[in-house]
Amino acid sequence: MRQGCISSGEIHCDACQSKIPYLERYLSINEEDGVETAGGELQHYCINCCIKKGYALYREEKGEKVLTFFTE
Numbered sequence: 001m002r003q004g005c006i007s008s009g010e011i012h013c014d015a016c017q018s019k020i021p022y023l024e025r026y027l028s029i030n031e032e033d034g035v036e037t038a039g040g041e042l043q044h045y046c047i048n049c050c051i052k053k054g055y056a057l058y059r060e061e062k063g064e065k066v067l068t069f070f071t072e
C-alpha cells in the first residue's frame with residue numbers, strides 16, 4: 001500500500017538515508033527487494049527518491065509546481 005504522509009521530523013528516507021524535514025511530505029510504501037508488494041517491508045521515501053523511482057512527480061498548475069504522489 002502506498003500512502004502520502006507528513007514527516008514528524010524523525011523519519012529517514014530508506015533510499016538516500018537523508019532525514020525528511022519536519023512537515024515535508026514523504027511516501028510510505030510496502031516493498032520487497034525493490035518491488036511493491038502488500039506483504040513487503042514498510043519503506044519511507046523522500047520526495048526526491050519518489051520522483052526518481054516514479055512514485056511521484058511535479059506538475060505545473062497555474063504557474064505553480066504541485067507535487068503529486070501516485071497512490072491507489
Ligand SMILES: [Zn+2]
Nearest residue numbers: 013016046049
Ligand atoms: Zn531519499
